[in-house]
Amino acid sequence: MKQLRTAIVLVAIGGLLTTAAFLMAFFTAEVQQFGTVTLEQEVDTVFPVAPDQFQPPAGEGIAYVRPWFSQKIFYFHVPVAEASFLVLIISAVFAIRFLTSKRAEFDTKSRIAMETALVFVVLTMITGVLWTRASWGVWWEWEPRLTTYFIMMLMMIAYFVLRNSIEEEERRATYAAVFAVVAAINAPISFMITRVIPSNHPVVFQPGMASSNLLPFIIGQIGMLMIGYGIYTARMTEERLRERVEIAKEALEG
Amino acid sequence: MSSWRQFKAILKKDIVMELRTKEMLTSMGLYALLVLVVYYITLSQAGADFEVRRIAAGLLWLVFIFTSLLGLNRSLVHEKDQGCLEALLISPTDRPVIFFGKAVGNLIFLLIVEALIVPLFFFIFLARPGAQAGGPVWMLALALILGSIGIAGVGTLLATMSVNTKGKDFILAVLFIPIMFPLLLAVVAGSAAVLQADPEYVRTFWQMMGLAAGYDVIMLLAAFGLYEFVLGA
Amino acid sequence: MTDAALTSNALEVRDLSRTFGARKALDGVDFDLPTGAFLSIFGPNGAGKSTLLKVLSTLTPPSKGSAKVLGLDVVEGAVELRERIGFISHNPLLYPDLSAEENLEFFAEIYCIDRPKERIRELLDAVELDHRRLDLVRTFSRGMLQRLSIARALLHDPALIYLDEPYSGLDPHAMDILDGLIERVREGRTFVMVSHDLSKGLELCSHALILSKGRIVLFQDKDLIDEDEFHQTYRSTVGLGVS
Amino acid sequence: MMEATNAELYRLVLTDAPYVIGAYAILWIAFVVYLSMVLARMMRLEKEVDLLESAVSKRSGE
Numbered sequence: 001m002k003q004l005r006t007a008i009v010l011v012a013i014g015g016l017l018t019t020a021a022f023l024m025a026f027f028t029a030e031v032q033q034f035g036t037v038t039l040e041q042e043v044d045t046v047f048p049v050a051p052d053q054f055q056p057p058a059g060e061g062i063a064y065v066r067p068w069f070s071q072k073i074f075y076f077h078v079p080v081a082e083a084s085f086l087v088l089i090i091s092a093v094f095a096i097r098f099l100t101s102k103r104a105e106f107d108t109k110s111r112i113a114m115e116t117a118l119v120f121v122v123l124t125m126i127t128g129v130l131w132t133r134a135s136w137g138v139w140w141e142w143e144p145r146l147t148t149y150f151i152m153m154l155m156m157i158a159y160f161v162l163r164n165s166i167e168e169e170e171r172r173a174t175y176a177a178v179f180a181v182v183a184a185i186n187a188p189i190s191f192m193i194t195r196v197i198p199s200n201h202p203v204v205f206q207p208g209m210a211s212s213n214l215l216p217f218i219i220g221q222i223g224m225l226m227i228g229y230g231i232y233t234a235r236m237t238e239e240r241l242r243e244r245v246e247i248a249k250e251a252l253e254g
Numbered sequence: 255m256s257s258w259r260q261f262k263a264i265l266k267k268d269i270v271m272e273l274r275t276k277e278m279l280t281s282m283g284l285y286a287l288l289v290l291v292v293y294y295i296t297l298s299q300a301g302a303d304f305e306v307r308r309i310a311a312g313l314l315w316l317v318f319i320f321t322s323l324l325g326l327n328r329s330l331v332h333e334k335d336q337g338c339l340e341a342l343l344i345s346p347t348d349r350p351v352i353f354f355g356k357a358v359g360n361l362i363f364l365l366i367v368e369a370l371i372v373p374l375f376f377f378i379f380l381a382r383p384g385a386q387a388g389g390p391v392w393m394l395a396l397a398l399i400l401g402s403i404g405i406a407g408v409g410t411l412l413a414t415m416s417v418n419t420k421g422k423d424f425i426l427a428v429l430f431i432p433i434m435f436p437l438l439l440a441v442v443a444g445s446a447a448v449l450q451a452d453p454e455y456v457r458t459f460w461q462m463m464g465l466a467a468g469y470d471v472i473m474l475l476a477a478f479g480l481y482e483f484v485l486g487a
Numbered sequence: 488m489t490d491a492a493l494t495s496n497a498l499e500v501r502d503l504s505r506t507f508g509a510r511k512a513l514d515g516v517d518f519d520l521p522t523g524a525f526l527s528i529f530g531p532n533g534a535g536k537s538t539l540l541k542v543l544s545t546l547t548p549p550s551k552g553s554a555k556v557l558g559l560d561v562v563e564g565a566v567e568l569r570e571r572i573g574f575i576s577h578n579p580l581l582y583p584d585l586s587a588e589e590n591l592e593f594f595a596e597i598y599c600i601d602r603p604k605e606r607i608r609e610l611l612d613a614v615e616l617d618h619r620r621l622d623l624v625r626t627f628s629r630g631m632l633q634r635l636s637i638a639r640a641l642l643h644d645p646a647l648i649y650l651d652e653p654y655s656g657l658d659p660h661a662m663d664i665l666d667g668l669i670e671r672v673r674e675g676r677t678f679v680m681v682s683h684d685l686s687k688g689l690e691l692c693s694h695a696l697i698l699s700k701g702r703i704v705l706f707q708d709k710d711l712i713d714e715d716e717f718h719q720t721y722r723s724t725v726g727l728g729v730s
Numbered sequence: 731m732m733e734a735t736n737a738e739l740y741r742l743v744l745t746d747a748p749y750v751i752g753a754y755a756i757l758w759i760a761f762v763v764y765l766s767m768v769l770a771r772m773m774r775l776e777k778e779v780d781l782l783e784s785a786v787s788k789r790s791g792e
Contacts, residue, residue: 004772011765022754073753080757099483102550104508119764123757130753134746154432161428165419170507174487175415178480179429182411185476186433193436193465227761234768241775247509248782252789256599263596271584274623337578341639344544345597346569486547 003237010230017223018076024216025075073134075216077127079224081149084120085187087113087228088152092184095177107173110180111163112235116228118156124149144194151190155183260347264355269362271332278328278363282321286371289317290378297379306379307388311446314375315401315438319431322364322405326413327426329360334417343485353410353481361406368398380449389448393459397448400466401441404473408433411477414484437473440465497522497647497677498543502552505538505701512538514701515552520694525678527688529721530698536681537651539698543679544649545569557646557677570598573645577655579632580639583625587616587635590624591642598643610638614668630661637668648672650680654687666691685721689714699724 050063091113098106128149132141140146159179166172272278293313297306306313333339333356342352372394380388388394409430416426444462447455498520505513513535520526530536541547543556545565554561559568574580581590588607595603611617614634619627627635633653640648650669654662669678669691682688689695695712697705697720704724705717 011761015761072750076754076757099480102507102548119760123760126756126760127753130749130756134749151432151435158428158432162415162419162425165421165425167420169510171418171487173507174483175418178411178415178484181480182408182433182473182476185472186436189436189469189472193439193469196461196465231761231765231768234765234772238768238772238775241772241779243509244779245775245782248779248786250509251786252782259599260597263593267582267585267589267593270589271582275584332582332584336583337576337580338582340546340576340578341574341580341594342597343546344569344572344574345594346566346599347597348566 003233003240007230007233007237010226010233014223014226014228014230017219017226018079019223021075021079021216021220021223024219025072028216073127073131075220076224077124077131078217079221080120080127081124081145082221083224083228084117084124084149084152086225087117087120087232088156088184088187091117092181095180095184098173098177099181102170104169104173107177108239109236110177112232112239114156114159114180115235116232118153118160119231120228121149121153121156125153144191147194148187148191152183152187155186159183256346257348257351260351261355261358264342264352265359268329268332268355268359272363278325279366281328282325282363282367283370285324286317286321286367287374289320290371290375293379307449308446310375310380310449311442311444313379314372314445315442317371317375318364318368318398318401319405319434319438321367322360322402322409323423323427323430325363325367326360326406326409326430327417327423329356329363330410330413330417331422339485349482349485350478352485353478356414357406357410357477360410361402364402364406365399368402372398389451389455389459393448394445396463397441397444397459397466400463400470401437404437404466404470405434407470407474407477411481411484414481418487433473437466437469440469495522496520496555497524497557498526498679499555500543500552501554503539503542503549503554504551505535505542505547506550511701513542513549516698516701516703517552518696518703518706520677520679522677523675524693525673525691526680526694526696527692528679528681528696528698529683529685529688530704531724533700534698534724535701536698538701540649540651540679540681544572544574570643571646573640573643573648574651575633575636575640575648575653576651577653579624579636581624581632581636584623586621586623587611587627588620590635591639594639594642600643606642610641613641613671614638628661629656630658630664633657633661633665634668637665637672641672645676647677647679650678650682652681652683654682654684662687685718689717697721697724 050065054063056063091110094106094110094113097103098110125146128146129139132143132146133139159176162179163172163176166175297304300306333342412429412433413426416422416429419425440462444459444466447458447462496519498518500516500518503513503516504511516535516539528536528539538547542549542554542561545561545568548562556568557571559571561568582593585593588611591607591610592603595607600606608617611620614637616631616635616638619631624632624635653665657665678691680688680691689709689712693709695705695707695709695717696703705720707717
């Protein structure tokens with residue numbers, strides 16, 4: 001089981017990298033700022049005093065910069081989200097290869113990639129929801145990215161609903177591949193169009209971002225991609241086993 | 255041009271059949287009217303000072319998205335029922351001709367239903383004394399046409415798949431609505447801009463129409479390219 | 488056409504396979520059929536009969552091997568080939584909400600036939616439906632539907648006609664009419680029929696083919712067929728397919 | 731006195747902490763659960779394959 005070993009190694013390294021990113025996010029990454037907190041009097045604290053333009057009128061207390069802890073979700077949320085996007089595209093590429101070659105293996109690959117993408121999209125949704133709750137105090141906000149991922153999740157669920165409703169194997173594979181391609185074209189359009197409508201989702205990834213922030217992000221991203229590939233490999237191994245079972249059963253039954 | 259002749263034949267056949275049975279138009283039209291009744295129930299609780307105009311665009315598109323599901327399904331079931339699609343596939347008809355024949359037919363029926371429902375919707379919900387006037391009608395018509403093109407094009411592709419599945423209507427809705435999401439967002443925003451006619455609405459409108467047109471072009475190309483595979487399966 | 492005349496084979500199937508994953512719908516099918524022959528294909532359910540018909544009628548490409556129909560490759564010559572084949576199925580392939588004439592007019596346009604009016608009149612006469620030409624197909628009986636469906640298949644005067652279980656669901660009278668019609672149009676045409684009905688299939692055919700699990704079990708000239716032996720072979724393959 | 735207000739500052743700032751930790755926890759738990767499900771299924775399949783394939787080879791050996 002060479003593949004299974006590959007999968008385990010990938011997931012293990014991915015796990016280490018994402019854990020490293022997690023720790024770095026708290027210990028080495030620069031804490032980003034999110035507004036100010038005003039206290040009645042000056043206190044002895046590590047929190048820096050806010051710039052002058054945020055200070056209340058004299059005699060009404062002093063404003064401190066508020067560290068933005070919920071931003072730490074970013075080191076996980078964004079890698080997961082980007083990985084989900086990438087895996088969806090990979091699934092669509094396999095779908096196109098299936099359509100042009102009609103070989104069943106590409107259908108399986110496309111399906112497993114779609115399943116991995118669905119796992120990632122669901123996780124993006126969950127972390128996104130927790131982020132909105134932490135930052136804005138609400139559980140759900142119809143804002144562009146959350147909405148896009150919601151739509152992506154619906155499309156991926158629709159993909160599996162479509163598969164389940166067709167008996168004939170080749171037709172199922174073809175329709176699923178066509179839908180995967182349509183979904184992969186549609187996802188970026190949704191993403192773009194939800195952004196055109198004004199919204200308040202933060203753009204955390206700014207060009208001037210400190211390298212101390214960039215490093216854990218990149219490490220987290222690489223780790224997440226490895227986990228994604230590990231999940232994909234593990235599922236493919238499972239599917240191959242399943243095929244062997246089917247072939248053996250058929251051979252036994254005549 | 256033989257393709258042109260085949261295209262006309264497919265379109266003419268759909269129209270003759272529809273004029274004879276009036277199946278699609280009555281079912282779609284009636285369904286739309288029923289939705290209007292449900293809207294009345296919904297809005298009756300909103301209070302007298304509620305501005306229906308603010309949500310009118312969304313309500314309008316809601317009717318069309320669901321009635322179009324009904325029509326798309328019907329239009330492909332006709333082809334599927336007696337195996338006629340197979341007869342077309344075995345004939346020397348290019349696959350894109352079949353796609354455009356069906357899609358244009360669906361577009362025509364959808365536009366007819368829209369032409370009936372929009373004035374009705376306007377008189378029931380929007381024509382109140384003292385209500386502010388919206389933008390010009392042709393702008394709304396443009397939004398309706400751009401939206402309907404996308405619905406008919408992508409819908410024809412998805413409906414051709416869903417007629418071959420168990421539980422066709424449900425599958426079509428599940429596939430269709432998420433795929434339609436960007437287009438709906440654009441045309442609802444565009445129609446809302448026209449209906450509310452806030453200052454600067456013309457700019458928003460054109461921006462949204464640009465997005466809708468872009469979606470139509472991309473998705474029609476995709477549907478056009480993928481239709482052959484769907485027919486081949 | 489010249490190719491077909493040259494080789495005088497209507498079908499040339501070479502090592503044809505149609506697979507999907509581990510499933511083999513067709514597995515190394517290989518045979519020739521002379522022009523003007525009537526081939527009956529038998530086999531249990533799932534033997535690959537309809538897949539073979541689909542490949543030969545250009546609806547699905549082969550996974551391996553090749554098939555030439557009327558001298559044209561089913562993949563490369565698909566468009567040209569479609570103009571020369573007709574299809575009669577147990578489904579009428581007609582629109583119920585159009586009249587007989589309108590149905591034929593529609594298909595005449597699809598096949599881009601010159602002077603469609605005369606051709607349609609002629610065919611409706613031939614299948615004895617002239618008096619019902621303005622009636623909706625919805626109101627037709629099963630036998631009338633089948634007759635009209637033959638008229639539809641003959642519109643473009645195809646050189647080769649596929650018959651997919653044409654007798655299923657027909658009453659004896661309609662079967663007789665269908666027999667007569669097939670007999671009348673048989674001249675100069677090649678036929679390929681898929682059937683469950685052994686006696687009917689044997690009666691009409693000039694060549695018989697039995698498929699089982701995507702492979703050819705038997706392919707014979709009718710004159711060489713010993714009927715008892717044939718039934719024996721068929722029964723054993725069907726029996727094999729069931730267990 | 732000073733200590734109290736500093737603590738207050740931390741309290742104000744750390745209200746989002748549970749959500750951050752929660753997000754990480756859910757992610758990890760999800761991965762672990764999903765992968766162990768896959769592994770469990772795979773182990774079962776492995777047994778089935780062994781059983782079936784030995785049966786096949788036995789039959790073909792006969």
